[in-house]
Amino acid sequence: MIPHTSITVLEKPSAARPAAHVSGSVVNIEQSERELRRQLARCAHWMHRLGFAPGTSGNLSVRFPFEDRFNERRILATPTGCSKALLRPSDMVITDLDGRLLSGTRNVTSEIGMHLAIYHARPDVNAVVHAHPPIATGFASCGLALDAPLCAEIIMTLGKIPLAEYATTGTDEVADSMQPYIQNHDAILLANHGLVTYGKDLLDAFMKTEVCEHFAQVCLTTRQLGCAKPLQPEAIAKLDMARARYRANIGPAFND
Numbered sequence: 001m002i003p004h005t006s007i008t009v010l011e012k013p014s015a016a017r018p019a020a021h022v023s024g025s026v027v028n029i030e031q032s033e034r035e036l037r038r039q040l041a042r043c044a045h046w047m048h049r050l051g052f053a054p055g056t057s058g059n060l061s062v063r064f065p066f067e068d069r070f071n072e073r074r075i076l077a078t079p080t081g082c083s084k085a086l087l088r089p090s091d092m093v094i095t096d097l098d099g100r101l102l103s104g105t106r107n108v109t110s111e112i113g114m115h116l117a118i119y120h121a122r123p124d125v126n127a128v129v130h131a132h133p134p135i136a137t138g139f140a141s142c143g144l145a146l147d148a149p150l151c152a153e154i155i156m157t158l159g160k161i162p163l164a165e166y167a168t169t170g171t172d173e174v175a176d177s178m179q180p181y182i183q184n185h186d187a188i189l190l191a192n193h194g195l196v197t198y199g200k201d202l203l204d205a206f207m208k209t210e211v212c213e214h215f216a217q218v219c220l221t222t223r224q225l226g227c228a229k230p231l232q233p234e235a236i237a238k239l240d241m242a243r244a245r246y247r248a249n250i251g252p253a254f255n256d
Contacts (some may be wrong), residue, residue, distance in 0.1 A: 029066055036062050036076050037089035039202045043129070044084035052131040052209065053084040057194075059109035062202050063119055063126045073097060077115065079106035110170040117175035118198050121182045127202040131227050132194040133213035135220055139163075140189040146215055149231040150222060154215045155239040156246060161212055166191040185210050 019210070026137055047053040047060075048082035054191055061077035075095045078087060092201075093104030097119060099112045109115075115128040146161035154161075164179045174190065181188050187197040187208050197208035222228035231239070 002118045014247075015097065024037050026057075031075070032065065034089070036064070036202075037092050040076065040092050041087050041089045041205050043202055044078060046206065047084040047131055047209075048083065050133070050149065050184070050210075050213075052133045052213070054132065056083055056150055057080050058084055058129075058131045059111050059115070059209075060202070060205075061109075061112070061115045061128050065126070072074055073120065075099075075115065077108050077112060079104065080109045081086060081098075113170075113175045114178060114196055117178060118182055118196075121179075122198065124200065126194065126197045126200055127205040128196065128198045129195045129202075129205040129209050131209050132215070133148070133209065135216040136189060136195045137193070139216055139219065140194065141192050143191060145189060146219060148210065148219060148228065149236050150228060151215060151229070152239055154211065155231070155236060157211055158208060158215075159185065159240075159243070161189055161215070163189045163191055164185045166193070169193060171220060220232045 033096050040062060043060055044053070044058075047058055052058060059078045059080075061075050064076060067073055075097065076092050076094060078084070079091055079093050082091065091106060092103075092110045092182045094102045094104055095108050095112060096102055097116060099108065099116050102106055112129060113128060118125055118128050136146065140163060143163065145163040149155060162185055164174075164177040164181060167177040175194075177190070178188055178196070186199060187195065189195055195209060195212055197212060199205040199208055
């Protein structure tokens, strides 16, 4: 059993440690943790209401914006086996970047491996959302990526949404199947499973889940209508440039 490690007990700043790593008092750090717990619970409730997390499915996590007294970063994540409709801020658990439970009364989600794979590969990512939105999951279960250039918005925000090969839920196989896509995409369909999205903060990651499901519905509709008109390469190139400007200018989005 790994001993409990409090993330709120920090050493005093020293010349050997950059101030950015220990900025703020213990009180401020505790306030930050409370806010992250509240955000996780709120997003979990949204996921359930939208039908993206039936039963006990789906999981979310955030990377703490500060280091503990051992100069290490921590992850705050949803626990395993819980309805997202019923989660409270106090239910969230803390792990290290190897997925070892450090604090909490429940076990961490069994799918923490996919979260950690993203955090390790993408230092710019601070939140991960794994959900089962029904239409996007339908595409994933048909072996279809969401990569048709049909909507300007999806190109502006996400680009192509690739499909990772099937992997057994709750195993390292899932993280392995995602590896080819993590660096260059912010959303990945998981074959016969669901969707994972990630971003600079929790709301950013959650909104990408919403956008993916909306785009899946558009793709399904165009297939039913039978007359899809994909964007031309010239239009796509302009949208790619606009996307680069957009990504450079957007700021924090999680506001009450």
